[in-house]
Amino acid sequence: DGGITQSPKYLFRKEGQNVTLSCEQNLNHDAMYWYRQDPGQGLRLIYYSQIVNDFQKGDIAEGYSVSREKKESFPLTVTSAQKNPTAFYLCASKGPRHGLGWHEQFFGPGTRLTVL
């Protein structure tokens, strides 16, 4: 069953700690994305990757880092430099649905990060 998985579902971080959020997809999509969503707000792009070993900063990349060593995986690290990291983090990938047609963007279930 194809899809996007994110782990963990909930994550608690102490101030000063780095944490890594996992995102895996088995849809054979090339492009992957990380967004942040705050209550009552839209999605803000953190980083995106169009291909393995390549990624670009989005609108709010400061305090975050990513890697794309495998097509299936696009982990996001929230560093201690991110001053207000409490948010809902969404990973997405872009590609044709069921391998056919136009490229659409699909989301994983999300990780809710809380800083204690």
Next chain:
Amino acid sequence: QKEVEQNSGPLSVPEGAIASLNCTYSDRVSQSFFWYRQYSGKSPELIMSIYSNGDKEDGRFTAQLNKASQYVSLLIRDSQPSDSATYLCAVRPNTGNQFYFGTGTSLTVIP
């Protein structure tokens, strides 16, 4: 900066009515348009995509696109309480891989 504007609502409709959600965008070269449904505490779910002017129907949902007016809408016929959610409009330009999202419209369907 490419902007996508939605009325934040909340929009309330009675069960069985038609819900109409609207979205405008600023980038004239946008090519692809998407509607997502997001239940509280959950991730967005793609419900409609539209690429050419006119209407596209899928079950109770109809997306309408007017590129000249830079306007895309979503109609939900025979609204059900289970349609109560936030609806996000997204736009992808001709070039690049980025998607631009509106802030969403909150819809409540009253039984």
